[in-house]
Amino acid sequence: MTLNEQPAATLARKLAARDITCESLARACLERVQARESEVLAWAHLDAASVLRVAREFDRAAPEGLLWGLPIGVKDVIDTGAMPTSYGSPIYAGHRPAADAACVAMARKAGAYVFGKSATTEFATAFPAATRHPLDPLRTPGGSSSGSAAAVADCMVPLAFGTQTGGSTLRPASFCGIVGYKPTFGMINRTGVKPVADALDTLGLFARTVEDVALLAAAAAGRAELAVLAAVSAPKIGLWHGTEWVHAQPESAAAVEQAAQLLARVGSRVAEVDAPAEFAGLGDAHHDIEYFEMARGFAWERTHHAARLSPVFISRLERGSECSLDRYHAAFALAERCRRQFDALMEHCDVLLTAAAPGEAPLGLGSTGSAAFNSRWTLLHAPCIALPGFKAPSGMPVGVQLIGPRRGDRRLLAVAEFAFRLFR
Amino acid sequence: MTLNEQPAATLARKLAARDITCESLARACLERVQARESEVLAWAHLDAASVLRVAREFDRAAPEGLLWGLPIGVKDVIDTGAMPTSYGSPIYAGHRPAADAACVAMARKAGAYVFGKSATTEFATAFPAATRHPLDPLRTPGGSSSGSAAAVADCMVPLAFGTQTGGSTLRPASFCGIVGYKPTFGMINRTGVKPVADALDTLGLFARTVEDVALLAAAAAGRAELAVLAAVSAPKIGLWHGTEWVHAQPESAAAVEQAAQLLARVGSRVAEVDAPAEFAGLGDAHHDIEYFEMARGFAWERTHHAARLSPVFISRLERGSECSLDRYHAAFALAERCRRQFDALMEHCDVLLTAAAPGEAPLGLGSTGSAAFNSRWTLLHAPCIALPGFKAPSGMPVGVQLIGPRRGDRRLLAVAEFAFRLFR
Structure with missing residues (x-):
């Protein structure tokens, strides 16, 4: 297995032991991207030179943290202070947040670095990204975390953050043949994630093994106990x-x-x-809550940039505006x-x-x-x-x-x- | 009563009927600020010239919306695209968000405009703002929505947004002798409000009458039915x-x-x-949740700007880091x-x-x-x-x-x- 194909847990052990360099792993991932990105279109932002520069800085430092030296993909609805964050919308083209999202800061604290921003549907909702399925370019990789799922499935990165408001992590993971994990609501902090529906939005994690998603969850939640998987027999x-x-x-x-x-x-x-x-009744309740909250949460975009929102997005805002408070509360x-x-x-x-x-x-x-x-x-x-x-x-x-x-x-x-x- | 002393509902009726101009109201509020701000210190950002410019623009337009022509104070943990937003922290001095928070966009959609950004404690937590009680400069106005409460109490604005994670709206309202309303969690959208603790943070509303807070709530929630107060006898x-x-x-x-x-x-x-x-047990549970979430939500600030966080803030982050996942979940x-x-x-x-x-x-x-x-x-x-x-x-x-x-x-x-x- 080339380095880019290996699980995060294996790579973390090798990196911590200095059996491999961060640069060699970064190069393997970048080579995979170079070979495949024109077909897969997984990335909204990726700067190979800066990835290599960061990897070399890691090689000069002492290993520390659960994810030390690992590159991670970050869905482009999640803020990064050092990279543009466009939320899958032309309204935010070139936007540079002031800070990293909490999950990104936690992953970096655990030693990971951001490899690039992965493609997302418009504001993590319905209007698709350009990303194609790694195994068949005529198929969708699923969404809304399209780029995160495709990049992990195609071995461009071992780990990636996504989000889920409906099925935006589980569905693309299933389509792409990888592991997708949506933790209990609230367990991984959402600060710096562009909200869709406050009562539903949850961080999502992608990897190619369960051990790997648990590792990323432990880092993101700041609790190492999450990475320890108890032995199970006959569940x-x-x-x-x-x-x-x-x-x-x-x-x-x-x-x-x-x-x-x-x-x-x-x-x-x-x-x-x-x-x-x-x-x-939960399917309808989910829609009522999602659209009600979208109609308020995107009030600024709707007022100032309606022409740059997709028709399907606008129609959801309209449905949300029409929903009464009683109906929202009943949901x-x-x-x-x-x-x-x-x-x-x-x-x-x-x-x-x-x-x-x-x-x-x-x-x-x-x-x-x-x-x-x-x-x-x-x-x-x-x-x-x-x-x-x-x-x-x-x-x-x-x-x-x-x-x-x-x-x-x-x-x-x-x-x-x-x-x-x-x-x- | 001078215009700045009148309730929002009264002013809204007069503005809609063109009995008064937006400029005259803005001038009355600005005069109050000029007379009192050096003692009260309610504002983190206030630009009198731009307030007057906006008010004159309103006077040239057709009245529309529940809050047409009304100036509102906005706590400085709530994003405004056209004004700096510093979250009560030197880390964000001069920060300019890309967009208005949802509640601000909703209020503006209802015809209000942002008068200024009101002073907040550090990230809406414990370390105090400079704001003094309008009736006694030796006393705190309460917090964390210190400036919003003081500005409304002192008749600088008829309405203001605050937030509440513990008691940050009810307490300053009580201290300042005004109405403070914390709606049901989630009813008013939090997009663009700097999070403290995701499971607790709620928008808060300040006014000098109940009718006025209901009006602001209806605008912010985008449901006019909230402004209609049913007749009550013998509750x-x-x-x-x-x-x-x-x-x-x-x-x-x-x-x-x-x-x-x-x-x-x-x-x-x-x-x-x-x-x-x-x-x-709810008091302790509240602390466990608040500090656990702060320790993750402010991971970026803690990693990159620890020296510019107050000692009380740092100690809360430390308590939150130590809290186990089991304890957090038990809360x-x-x-x-x-x-x-x-x-x-x-x-x-x-x-x-x-x-x-x-x-x-x-x-x-x-x-x-x-x-x-x-x-x-x-x-x-x-x-x-x-x-x-x-x-x-x-x-x-x-x-x-x-x-x-x-x-x-x-x-x-x-x-x-x-x-x-x-x-x-």
Whole structure:
């Protein structure tokens, strides 16, 4: 394996031991970018000369921190003080924030450096980035964290930050065949991340192994205990087929079934879970909250730069403006009731297993796909993780999703590590 | 009453009818500032020439919007694209954000304009601003929204935005003898407000009448229904003496008792409420969440500008870094349990009545006072409002606090209007 293909945890050990230089890793990543970027278009900003300069500075310093010497991709809705940050919108072309976002500052404190800014859909919403799927340029890599998922999948960087308001981390991870982790709402600080919907926005993490996303999470949350994955045997798996299951395509249904069989075969108890009736309303509640909050949160852009917003973005702002306060509040009340039902349900299993996306990455670059399998968990603030290991008849990757109890990130990561090794 | 002394609702009617000009109002406010600012020190940024220029532009345009032609104060932790925004810290001296915060853009969309940036403590936390109490320069006006409260109390502006993470709106409102309203968490969009603690930060609104804060809330939330105050007769009042009552000084205890008597005298049912036992832990939970989130949210400032952070700020970051993930998560779990108990309790009354602050504004400018009567309601995400109308033996104002059910802002505002008229 060339350096750019190796997992972050392996690289971190080699860098700390001075078995490899930061420059050699940076060069391997940059060579991959040079070979592939014209096809993948993963980056909104990438300056090879400054990446090499930073890597050489690391080589002159003493190793320190969980992520020492590792390059990370940062979705371009996340502020970086030393690089432009355009939020996927021409309104902010060339914008230079005053400071790094908290997650970036935490990762840098742990020894990582920002490799580049990865492409995002418009303000991490619907209007697509130019990014193409690394395995098939005619397909979307998913979104909104399109560049982060594609760059990690294509071995341009070992780790990347994304965000998730609906399904912007889990979906592209599933499409691209990598690990995508959305922690419990609030666990990783959002300061310096351009808000979409305050009650939903969550940092998302991309890597090619579970150990690697846990490492990035530990650094970003500033708690090393997150990187320690407890040994797991025979976890209790709740098989989830909610009302969203009507959107499951054969390849996702097959991946979930195979995953369930693999888990059962090693002694896990896999049992179907009854979806509480009220969960059927979570999709609409998610939309009400998202659009209501967008209509306020983007008031400045709408007032001063409406002509530079996409029609799909404008239509969401309009829907949000029309939503009454009573309807907005009712969506929160429903979410809270469902969170309690979800908590009760999670007393009987370690994680839920379901589809991570409707199916393989769809053909075409006009849409980044559906968040039907993600938005309810985002609204419930539950941690979830997309795991690779399955394939569609086309040969494209298909992921499955594990969902942990709220604030049960360590349990989820431990079970995910167990399942990840089983699935690959 | 000179124009600067009149309520926002009155001024809005006169401006819309062209009975007064925007310029005449701006001049009245600027004259008050000129007479008083050297003593009060309410402003972090104020440019009289540009205020007059903007006011004259309004006079040439057609009136439109709930707040047309009204000047508002904006706490300097809230971004303004056209004015510097320093977050109360030398680290950001002269900083110019790319855009207006959402609440500012919404207020401007409703026809208001930004009069100036009001002084804040360091990043809306403990280290005080220079601002002095308008009625006694030896006393703090309270904080962290020190300038917003003092400017409204001193009739420099009719309306101002603040924020509240602990007691940063209710406390200064109580000290200064004005109305301070902290809406239900999330109801007014926080985009462009410098975060302190993501799970706690809430916009706060200052005015000299309840009708006025409701008007500002309606504009900021983009829902005109918030400005319509339902008629109330004989509301059911729950008298609240939680474990924090040990901090109540005689003047606050007397204000609450007088308020209860006034309400009872007009037929309200005023009944003592039993404080659930678990509420005693909310103060510590609030601190755990606040400091944990600060330690991440200010990672950039701590890494690059530690020498320009105050010692009290640094010590909070250190406490937050030491807090384990389990402890942080336990604080959320407690808050959620208490929210459910609070919801149950609020089925039996319209609002709770308690102290808004321990007592009158304390002497000295080294501290902005205690949030003991506020931080639990902030953590519970409940809407609350400080109402003036009472006095300490010293002659200083003392407020009382009404707390509404979560998402029951319209009910709270309606009862507050009823009580406000009764108390004054």
